[in-house]
Amino acid sequence: MKAMRVPYMVAAVVVVVITAAAALAASGAQAHVTGNDEQMVQAIDWAPVQAVLEAAVEDGAFPGCVAGVGTRDGFVFLSPVGAFTYGDLPPLNSAVPDMVADTRFDAASVTKVVSTTSAVMRLYQDGLLDLDAPVTRYLGKAYGVHGKAPIKVLNLMLHNAGYPPDPDPNYWMPAFGCPETAKYHPAENWSCQDKIFAGLLNQTLINPVGQVYVYSDLSMITAMYVVGSVAKAEGIVTPADLIPGCDQGGPGALQCYYEAYVAKHVFGYLGMSNSGFLPRLAEWPLAAPTENDTTYLHRVIQGQVSDGNAYALGGISGHAGLFLTVPDAYILMHRLMFATADDVFANATTVKFFTTVYNVSQSSRAIGWDTNNYQANTIRSCANLSSDTYLHLGYTGTQICNDPQREIFTFLFTNRVYPTALNIKIRQVRQLFNNAVVAAWDAVHPPPPSASGPRPLP
Template sequence: MKKSTSAPIIILLNIFFNVHLLASQVGNSEVLDYANPSAVGMDSLYIHSKVDSIMAFAIAEEAFPGAQVLVAKNNKIIFHKAYGFHTYDSVQAVGLTDIYDLASVTKIMGPLPALMKLHDEGKLDLDAPFSTIWPKWEKRKDKKSLTIREVFAHQAGLVPYIIFLQEVMKKNGSLKRRFVRDQPSRRFSTRAYQNIYIKDRFKNKIYRHINRSKVSDVKKYKYSGLTFLLYPEIISRLTNTDYETYLTQNFYAPLGATTLGFNPKTKNYPNNLVPTEIDTLFRHELTKDWVHDENAALLGGVSGNAGLFASATDLAKMMQMYMNYGSYNGKRYLSEATVREFTKVQYPENGNRRGLIFDKPDLNNHELTLADSYPAPSASPDSFGHSGFTGTFVWADPQTQLVYIFLSNRVYPSRTHSNIYKYNIRSAVQQVFYDAIID
């Protein structure tokens, strides 16, 4: 490993700039505060030179116009740095408090903590049929025996995705007035965008399509986002509380994760929001302040598959809570047993790397090169996290006590921009922090 060096001035500036975000929590060993990488046995100069180099390359190759990276080790944020701009016109620089569209990172920040809490309370049996929490499946021959565990681990054979935007659009690209209006009304109060309102009963059409979707006869790993569209309804029914209200009251507010939420346009945050795609199909402009994912948009921006927005520091608090196996700042949010069960590989004998909703490293990850690994090759088998379509990524590794947050808008100006995958940027940056640990 590399030899220890003193921190560059930039990290001291970053510490000074951000310390107010966590100042009230300093002093508790479980709570994130700021430190020099050398204080936790890491090589600061190596980290900055390598990460700066990778990020400069990524921006030059248009993997994304800008991004930010936050890393915590041993409950200390030892790196938090912004790179590039919101768009390629280089007008708005990326800021450390910027809020990003999390895309599928929503899955482990939204429905997952609620479902784990329900499991803790005995309201969700992992080996019971999924129909016990979604009764419509009781009458579906191909779905009635699917267990919650199989569904959560993407082992149930469900269809990966249904593009519900096709249901509200005509072949010529115009929107169907029976489903979409440009002004709100009594029956059209579900807001998908600035001037796009969806018929409130359209969500029932989404549910029917999911209920009628096909199931593979072969039970093997097949990623599916379908049930994540159901979880807000399921959670609301089981808790007798509005989905977002339940999440805010039980997790976001007590954690101090004040930017975690849906529909940020309605929240009046002082933070800048990073735009996503120039949408030429549905919204016909640069998508900003509203969710990028169309299925989540058709549900009013509040879903289990996408829709959450957050800053890097608030994501780090959630991931630190998970890495502490359910506790943070002296408060227990989830039982240790539940978090350990959900972060464990469920079906390794089937070549399925997944935990319960959490993503996990490839089963032979430590044997792979950086180009082929997922995530970084040095990520331990105990580690877990999730990626997002917009260019987001969060990961926690209990073995090394590393929390890694990567936020970008790689879908700008178009979702066809895929160099973030071609060059494996997120894993390459993550690997730097493993390599910087001094023996």
């Protein structure tokens, strides 16, 4: 990944407008403000939104964040607030950095949509991946043991494959037996690559296929291997495209083909130059530190994935492992929100299919994405954004909400797990942040009738 920092001026209330052309430029061209955008910024009172963020830092919900509101024309609000830590020196910095607009965050489960779902979506549109095909088509008959033969790719994306939430034991646990786990400070490498793949093939189910929604990291780990299988079989990715050393010579190396596909055909294609798996060592200090892991890595984590299963996988997984910036996330969200009929990345029809709730009687999930559907989503992390909003959360404190009715998207990237994941104050902050955005935006841009609905959330 290319190391790059964009200078942003940070004031007490930060309102930055970046034109779509600048935000979408792979080179990170300088931002500028257009006349219409200036009028929009002047008309909207973002102070209450900023106040929510500052109060959250003051309350200890997270040490810092980068929050943004994007539109067709760029960011209308972009605010880094707080710092990397509450004052303790991060492992890889000589001083405690303030958050900046392009701080890199361990995206955690936001990886599931930004990376894995984007890859599945593009392969689907290209006619190379059949959502209704059994997973055994891509991973072989050996995958079908223990009742898994009926699982379709679509079941993975809807989280109704019948999987438990996590492997048992987890890959990072001593009971699973990855070589590095025996060490007090395990290295992030691919020495467990084939053992983990074999474990997935032998995975058992807890529910009948397709009948019960259970949010499961195993679904997206499986989808990672499916993407890698297609990319390898179709020659979209070659061995020359792989990270050196990733391919350990066995079937588990499909994870390497997955990483190469998203690096080239998602992040590279869109110009998301500050995001990807396995940031270079020199870039680790640019990432917000996450938790102080006292059970597995035995250190404060910075620049490497904090999810234990993704770490055991060598830092590449379909469920976690992505490092992401808010400006890069904007590039993808803009491409999805305003997809054209002939977009070769994902056209408007494909995007609508992947981001619309699939079976509201079972869950609020779309294909890969979750939704803010008022009927099915009782948590509604995107609060009073429209029921059509598609979204995803990350365990580390990341969130993306795309409201197609208002044509805005919100970002709230934090490292709320620093220094401990026991801090769950982020749950209320998400509600407060998104509702403050809705109030500020709707005061100037009355929402269409389709965006309104029951609003029981404060």
